[in-house]
Amino acid sequence: MPDYIVSARKYRPATFSSVVGQTALTATLKNAINTGKLANTYLFCGPRGVGKTTCARIFAKTINCTNRTPDGEACGECESCRSFNSELRSYNVFELDAASNNSVDDIRTLTEQVRIPPMNGKYKVYIIDEVHMLSTSAFNAFLKTLEEPPKYAIFILATTEKHKIIPTILSRCQIYDFGRISNADITAHLKAVAEKEGITTEPEALAIIAEKSDGGMRDALSIFDQVTSFTNGQVTYAKTIENLNVIDYDYYFRLTDMFLEKRISDSLLLLNDILGKGFDGSHLISGLMLHLRNLLVSRDPVTLPLLEVSDEMRERYKAQAAKCQPKFLYRALKILNDCDLNYRVSKNKRLLVELALIQAAQADEDDDSSGRKPARLRPVFNKTAARLQSSRSAGNQVQATPTPQTQPRSQSGLNARNDALSGNPSQVQPASGMSPVIPDRKQAVPTVKSDKLFTSIYGNSVSPINKKTGIPGKDHTPAAASDAALNDPASARPAKPLTDDLLTIHWQEFAASLPRQDTPLKNRMINCKTTVLSPDKFDVFVGNHMVADEINASRERILAHIRESFNNPAIEMTVSVDESRNMDHILTRDEQYARMKEANPSIKELEKVFSLELH
Numbered sequence: 303m304p305d306y307i308v309s310a311r312k313y314r315p316a317t318f319s320s321v322v323g324q325t326a327l328t329a330t331l332k333n334a335i336n337t338g339k340l341a342n343t344y345l346f347c348g349p350r351g352v353g354k355t356t357c358a359r360i361f362a363k364t365i366n367c368t369n370r371t372p373d374g375e376a377c378g379e380c381e382s383c384r385s386f387n388s389e390l391r392s393y394n395v396f397e398l399d400a401a402s403n404n405s406v407d408d409i410r411t412l413t414e415q416v417r418i419p420p421m422n423g424k425y426k427v428y429i430i431d432e433v434h435m436l437s438t439s440a441f442n443a444f445l446k447t448l449e450e451p452p453k454y455a456i457f458i459l460a461t462t463e464k465h466k467i468i469p470t471i472l473s474r475c476q477i478y479d480f481g482r483i484s485n486a487d488i489t490a491h492l493k494a495v496a497e498k499e500g501i502t503t504e505p506e507a508l509a510i511i512a513e514k515s516d517g518g519m520r521d522a523l524s525i526f527d528q529v530t531s532f533t534n535g536q537v538t539y540a541k542t543i544e545n546l547n548v549i550d551y552d553y554y555f556r557l558t559d560m561f562l563e564k565r566i567s568d569s570l571l572l573l574n575d576i577l578g579k580g581f582d583g584s585h586l587i588s589g590l591m592l593h594l595r596n597l598l599v600s601r602d603p604v605t606l607p608l609l610e611v612s613d614e615m616r617e618r619y620k621a622q623a624a625k626c627q628p629k630f631l632y633r634a635l636k637i638l639n640d641c642d643l644n645y646r647v648s649k650n651k652r653l654l655v656e657l658a659l660i661q662a663a664q665a666d667e668d669d670d671s672s673g674r675k676p677a678r679l680r681p682v683f684n685k686t687a688a689r690l691q692s693s694r695s696a697g698n699q700v701q702a703t704p705t706p707q708t709q710p711r712s713q714s715g716l717n718a719r720n721d722a723l724s725g726n727p728s729q730v731q732p733a734s735g736m737s738p739v740i741p742d743r744k745q746a747v748p749t750v751k752s753d754k755l756f757t758s759i760y761g762n763s764v765s766p767i768n769k770k771t772g773i774p775g776k777d778h779t780p781a782a783a784s785d786a787a788l789n790d791p792a793s794a795r796p797a798k799p800l801t802d803d804l805l806t807i808h809w810q811e812f813a814a815s816l817p818r819q820d821t822p823l824k825n826r827m828i829n830c831k832t833t834v835l836s837p838d839k840f841d842v843f844v845g846n847h848m849v850a851d852e853i854n855a856s857r858e859r860i861l862a863h864i865r866e867s868f869n870n871p872a873i874e875m876t877v878s879v880d881e882s883r884n885m886d887h888i889l890t891r892d893e894q895y896a897r898m899k900e901a902n903p904s905i906k907e908l909e910k911v912f913s914l915e916l917h
């Protein structure tokens with residue numbers, strides 16, 4: 303193929319009507335040209351590859367065409383159109399790529415050109431691509447021209463990042479927002495291109511390409527070119543997913559069936575299978591999220607149009623969606639979303655994904671499947687709570703014992719007792735005013751039922767932490783904490799042995815269950831290394847004193863969770879700081895990012911491939 307032209311260029315639209323997926327927008331532009339109501343400056347915003355530059359070029363060509371067709375398109379034959387179509391391009395159209403020409407000098411050269419009126423044709427059109435890349439001084443230099451442009455000059459600024467355009471420029475532009483192109487539009491266009499090129503395609507394969515392109519036609523066409531050459535013009539589903547490294551849809555359908563049938567072991571084996579094929583766990587999680595989302599929209603005829611898949615696939619989704627309760631879908635989505643958020647920072651990514659699958663397989667269980675009857679027990683607690691409250695205030699007034707607060711965050715009576723229980727005198731809090739209320743201390747230790755380990759986030763179990771410090775888990779009411787306590791006497795069960803593996807699970811589980819306002823703590827905890835020192839003692843190894851302080855500040859709720867999880871109130875925690883790294887100052891964002899790159903070289907790779915930058 304000596305004259306091979308990539309499809310994105312070969313099939314670049316030459317008229318407004320051939321632009322795919324931007325009908326409303328092209329109609330408006332056409333209308334503006336026909337009525338002669340042209341602005342001086344346009345701003346075309348939108349994601350990459352959705353037709354901004356293409357529309358800018360068509361616009362430039364059309365306004366200079368001397369013989370427009372009745373429906374407002376350029377004729378393609380007049381002198382202006384022909385010069386535009388030639389490689390040299392029209393003298394009246396200038397394109398500047400601000401990504402590589404972003405200096406003041408570049409803008410000066412351009413503004414000097416603006417002063418010269420067009421030799422033929424009516425308008426000179428300046429297309430400035432990636433305009434957000436202009437330096438501030440270049441922006442300012444450009445502003446002067448935008449303020450008083452000659453009548454014949456029209457500027458079309460294109461950007462993927464509208465928020466980076468300074469307001470003074472924005473206010474001078476007529477703004478057009480280009481949306482992503484729908485998968486249906488993309489597949490239809492790819493099909494048309496394939497037919498012209500004599501390439502055979504399977505609808506599923508085109509759907510995958512459309513999905514991969516994320517609403518950008520240019521990307522879709524270049525992926526299509528890539529797959530076409532890989533498959534020798536036979537674009538089948540199997541070859542496409544192989545070439546694009548996409549996880550087969552079938553896996554998602556099978557995993558979802560496994561969740562519904564609670565076949566946890568099968569789902570873990572399937573995960574092993576998928577990872578064995580070289581796929582990344584995060585791929586699976588995000589694909590699975592999309593799958594569940596698709597199931598969710600398939601349940602309701604109203605949202606069915608949101609499902610951007612082929613007809614055959616649509617039927618498959620509808621069939622599986624009929625088997626899913628909305629509650630299952632919401633919860634499973636939440637579980638996977640949490641997994642997705644934690645994936646990047648997790649030390650044990652595989653375990654994280656496995657946990658998510660196990661949780662998802664339990665997502666449709668009822669909250670009260672444990673047979674508890676909270677309604678009956680709550681009044682018991684309410685009385686206790688009232689007495690606790692009164693004795694607390696009484697204690698404050700009457701006792702007036704000066705009690706130094708070594709751990710200022712410890713305001714919960716339950717926690718205090720918990721510490722007292724641990725037998726560590728340094729941690730005994732001034733709980734004397736409350737302790738007579740519940741004489742049996744052991745009963746006061748609320749516990750997470752171990753068999754509910756994986757569902758604890760969803761309110762089946764709770765941790766004994768008061769509202770001020772934040773309870774891990776959904777059920778924040780103290781009443782529920784008491785329910786768990788009264789219902790599940792800790793003394794009835796033997797302690798679980800403290801092992802590194804189990805400790806890691808409970809540690810990460812606690813971190814994962816932290817509410818939004820605790821995100822910093824959550825991220826720190828995920829990165830900590832825990833080591834079991836003795837049957838009742840473990841150490842947390844952290845990078846610097848700041849992290850150590852944060853862990854210590856939340857020591858009680860962390861310990862409470864660990865103690866409950868192991869059913870061992872004697873467990874103690876030490877926090878040790880890695881002194882070898884002098885990281886005691888607070889890292890700047892750049893430093894953090896540099897460290898992230900150091901720790902994980904694939905970030906550097908990502909940065910390169912997607913030309914990312916830190917904002």
Ligand SMILES: [Zn+2]
Binds near residue numbers: 383
């Ligand atoms: Zn023309």
